[in-house]
Amino acid sequence: MRSLTRRIACIALAAWTGAVAAPALPAYAVTPQEVLADTALEARARGISAELRCLVCQNQSIDDSDAPLAHDLRVLVRERLTAGDTDQEVRDFIVARYGAFVLLKPPFSAETLLLWLMPLLALGGAVLILWNAFGTPRKAEAAPSTGKLSAEEQAALDALLKPEQDRPAKN
Amino acid sequence: MIIEIGHFALILALLVSIAQMIVPAWGARVRDPRLMAFGEPAAMSQLALILIAFLALMYAYVTSDFSVANVAANSHSSKPLIYRISGVWGNHEGSMLLWVLILAVFGAAVALFGNNLPATLKANVLAVQSSIALAFLLFILVTSNPFERLDPAPFDGNGLNPILQDPALAFHPPFLYMGYVGFSMAFSFAIAALLEGRTDAAWARWVRPWTLAAWMCLTIGIAMGSWWAYYELGWGGWWFWDPVENASFMPWLAGTALLHSALVMEKREALKVWTILLAILTFSLSLMGTFLVRSGVLSSVHAFAVDPGRGVFVLSIMMLFTGGGLALFAWRARDLKQGGVFSPISREGALVLNNVLLTTACVTVLVGTLYPLALEALNGSKISVGAPYFNMTFVPLMIPLLLALPLGPLLAWKRADLAAAMERLIVAGVIAAVVLVASFALTHRGPWLAPFCFAIGAWVMAGALSETAFRIKLGHVPLAESLRRLVNLPRAAIGTMLAHFGVGLVVIGIVGTTAYKSEAILLMKPGEAAGIAGYELAFRGAAPSKGPNYTETVGVFDVTYGGKPVTRLEPSKRLYDAPPQPTSEAGIHAAWSGDLYAVLGDQQPDGGFAVRLYFHPLVRCIWIGALVMFLGGAVSLSDRRLRVGAPRRAVRAATVPAE
Numbered sequence: 001m002r003s004l005t006r007r008i009a010c011i012a013l014a015a016w017t018g019a020v021a022a023p024a025l026p027a028y029a030v031t032p033q034e035v036l037a038d039t040a041l042e043a044r045a046r047g048i049s050a051e052l053r054c055l056v057c058q059n060q061s062i063d064d065s066d067a068p069l070a071h072d073l074r075v076l077v078r079e080r081l082t083a084g085d086t087d088q089e090v091r092d093f094i095v096a097r098y099g100a101f102v103l104l105k106p107p108f109s110a111e112t113l114l115l116w117l118m119p120l121l122a123l124g125g126a127v128l129i130l131w132n133a134f135g136t137p138r139k140a141e142a143a144p145s146t147g148k149l150s151a152e153e154q155a156a157l158d159a160l161l162k163p164e165q166d167r168p169a170k171n
Numbered sequence: 172m173i174i175e176i177g178h179f180a181l182i183l184a185l186l187v188s189i190a191q192m193i194v195p196a197w198g199a200r201v202r203d204p205r206l207m208a209f210g211e212p213a214a215m216s217q218l219a220l221i222l223i224a225f226l227a228l229m230y231a232y233v234t235s236d237f238s239v240a241n242v243a244a245n246s247h248s249s250k251p252l253i254y255r256i257s258g259v260w261g262n263h264e265g266s267m268l269l270w271v272l273i274l275a276v277f278g279a280a281v282a283l284f285g286n287n288l289p290a291t292l293k294a295n296v297l298a299v300q301s302s303i304a305l306a307f308l309l310f311i312l313v314t315s316n317p318f319e320r321l322d323p324a325p326f327d328g329n330g331l332n333p334i335l336q337d338p339a340l341a342f343h344p345p346f347l348y349m350g351y352v353g354f355s356m357a358f359s360f361a362i363a364a365l366l367e368g369r370t371d372a373a374w375a376r377w378v379r380p381w382t383l384a385a386w387m388c389l390t391i392g393i394a395m396g397s398w399w400a401y402y403e404l405g406w407g408g409w410w411f412w413d414p415v416e417n418a419s420f421m422p423w424l425a426g427t428a429l430l431h432s433a434l435v436m437e438k439r440e441a442l443k444v445w446t447i448l449l450a451i452l453t454f455s456l457s458l459m460g461t462f463l464v465r466s467g468v469l470s471s472v473h474a475f476a477v478d479p480g481r482g483v484f485v486l487s488i489m490m491l492f493t494g495g496g497l498a499l500f501a502w503r504a505r506d507l508k509q510g511g512v513f514s515p516i517s518r519e520g521a522l523v524l525n526n527v528l529l530t531t532a533c534v535t536v537l538v539g540t541l542y543p544l545a546l547e548a549l550n551g552s553k554i555s556v557g558a559p560y561f562n563m564t565f566v567p568l569m570i571p572l573l574l575a576l577p578l579g580p581l582l583a584w585k586r587a588d589l590a591a592a593m594e595r596l597i598v599a600g601v602i603a604a605v606v607l608v609a610s611f612a613l614t615h616r617g618p619w620l621a622p623f624c625f626a627i628g629a630w631v632m633a634g635a636l637s638e639t640a641f642r643i644k645l646g647h648v649p650l651a652e653s654l655r656r657l658v659n660l661p662r663a664a665i666g667t668m669l670a671h672f673g674v675g676l677v678v679i680g681i682v683g684t685t686a687y688k689s690e691a692i693l694l695m696k697p698g699e700a701a702g703i704a705g706y707e708l709a710f711r712g713a714a715p716s717k718g719p720n721y722t723e724t725v726g727v728f729d730v731t732y733g734g735k736p737v738t739r740l741e742p743s744k745r746l747y748d749a750p751p752q753p754t755s756e757a758g759i760h761a762a763w764s765g766d767l768y769a770v771l772g773d774q775q776p777d778g779g780f781a782v783r784l785y786f787h788p789l790v791r792c793i794w795i796g797a798l799v800m801f802l803g804g805a806v807s808l809s810d811r812r813l814r815v816g817a818p819r820r821a822v823r824a825a826t827v828p829a830e
Contacts, residue, residue, distance in 0.1 A: 050558075051557075053557060106560065115560075
């Protein structure tokens with residue numbers, strides 16, 4: 001239920017802000033007119049587009065989105081590539097204008113440290129917890145058993161057995 | 172009048188849920204069989220009352236009673252009957268009503284089929300289950316009442332979002348909710364076990380069928396959503412790592428881990444504490460999914476309720492149950508006795524590995540989903556975490572899981588012989604190697620990683636079959652003997668095989684469509700032809716057409732393969748009447764090798780159309796695989812051991828005094 005409505009929402013939003021240029025009809029994600037003749041360059045453009053977020057949509061790349069803003073960004077990406085920019089230069093160019101929010105793959109920084117390290121931390125944590133889970137009984141076994149109940153254990157047993165003994169009397 | 176009856180029934184259900192929460196739990200505490208037995212009729216009447224409320228709302232939708240605010244806001248008289256029915260849960264209020272209805276169904280199922288449960292456990296389970304119902308009934312009645320009236324009633328309704336008017340989406344929410352809510356059973360059993368301070372193999376045996384049923388529904392629910400996205404969104408995407416998708420995927424991952432750890436607990440009395448924790452966490456993730464979707468924290472079409480009051484309410488419910496459950500766990504878990512020593516190379520060890528990887532994957536998805544929210548709340552900086560992050564972190568965790576998957580069922584409990592298990596997988600290994608070489612040969616210019624992933628998928632599928640072949644001694648005894656053994660195999664073993672085979676199929680489908688998808692974006696005039704993946708599509712033109720509540724432009728493509736006619740595809744662009752919204756209906760031709768997928772775009776000034784053609788190799792395997800997993804669960808659920816549960820002797824002793 002996600003993206004189509006979002007696309008529709010994007011179209012509505014764009015129409016509302018008056019951003020729709022020539023065609024009044026909703027445009028599709030990558031239109032035939034946008035596609036570059038140079039297939040290698042076009043492939044790079046698609047790769048970059050898939051990692052850039054459409055700013056008027058939720059969690060959708062500009063490659064998938066058909067909002068006019070996404071169209072503008074796709075054209076921009078292709079212009080930069082045609083001008084001879086590297087992929088990284090294109091990304092930097094877009095980030096300089098729209099902020100790190102456009103990157104669907106957040107850069108590794110102090111802010112995203114925990115994000116990128118969490119899978120490793122979680123793996124370590126899960127191993128630790130489960131190692132304990134099947135390590136404990138062995139430790140418990142290692143303690144020599146006297147074969148007799150301690151005073152506490154005897155009290156607990158009595159408490160447990162008491163209701164059982166009482167019950168027939170009640171009934 | 173019927174609406175008021177529904178409203179009244181819902182209030183009565185709330186009162187019943189209060190009684191059902193207190194009386195049986197108190198009875199279990201003072202060991203009074205009469206008080207404990209109160210849980211059963213209470214659960215049944217709670218179900219009856221909520222069902223009355225639900226049917227009343229459905230009646231309002233079917234008869235298009237626009238004096239009900241909820242119907243006026245979400246329905247329209249021109250809508251086909253099936254979407255007037257599914258419209259009941261196509262909005263916030265109605266979907267919450269469906270949520271409590273399913274909760275009540277599960278509660279009543281314990282009351283009906285839980286005859287072999289110890290009386291105190293049953294009473295506590297019903298009480299905990301009812302406390303969840305109480306929280307959500309209160310939520311509905313206080314913040315999201317579907318029975319509110321409008322005066323004056325409008326002439327017609329606003330209509331249901333057209334993209335929700337789809338057969339797969341009509342039944343996507345009920346399955347998803349059966350999954351979410353089904354995990355409440357695991358939660359209730361876990362809390363009841365902690366209250367009693369006692370769990371054993373029998374506990375795990377009671378919990379497993381409920382968890383399995385919930386897991387099956389969630390699997391199908393997620394698969395339906397993904398299938399819908401695939402054919403409806405217009406480019407064949409089937410998974411987006413969207414926060415809302417993640418919200419349903421996290422309970423699935425945790426639930427899958429729970430299914431496996433409960434197995435260890437049932438068979439070997441080990442991993443008790445962990446299983447209880449996982450049961451609490453799985454349901455907490457379901458509640459979090461409900462919170463994320465219902466609160467509007469993530470703005471998305473799922474978030475019907477962009478109302479902070481509701482968000483805070485659901486958040487409180489989530490905190491109460493998660494926090495309460497974990498606090499009780501911290502307090503009582505120590506009392507649970509651990510049993511079952513095992514060496515790392517054993518069935519238990521394999522299942523522990525399964526749990527480590529699945530929970531880590533779940534945490535990864537959780538962090539990726541919530542990190543932007545948390546960061547923004549902390550220092551206001553906005554970042555995006557999208558598909559590239561999840562692909563980089565989630566996929567590497569799945570690879571060891573898939574590699575180890577066929578080994579697990581072949582290892583013996585307690586202490587296993589790894590070499591012997593490997594030996595039984597030689598055939599599977601050879602098949603995987605052949606697949607690896609063959610896919611390299613066939614796709615020599617494709618991505619180099621994809622053939623390895625195909626091989627992993629083949630390894631999982633062949634491994635699943637190998638395990639069954641080993642169990643029935645295929646090739647070692649006469650075929651008739653093998654068949655006899657196959658028939659006598661426990662259903663759970665066949666279920667395991669099917670579910671694991673399904674996982675392999677899903678992998679093959681994902682790799683096929685992700686790595687080898689081809690597409691063509693072009694302008695076509697009537698009479699022109701275009702080719703993709705060996706298919707030739709001749710565009711005959713486009714014509715307007717009218718449906719029950721929409722108008723559309725239908726494009727006609729005659730498809731041939733090697734000169735032979737294959738099919739005619741008719742993709743269309745629709746415009747719905749109420750609310751006026753455009754949608755795109757793709758033309759899809761399904762074959763074993765993959766799907767041919769055509770989308771009609773905008774008309775150009777020169778009379779041509781923008782057309783997008785795709786070929787999605789093997790994409791059907793994803794949903795067929797999910798279906799096979801579902802079937803595996805169903806076969807396993809029909810196993811006698813799960814139905815019988817624990818010995819019957821305990822039953823008589825517990826229930827007779829109640830009468």
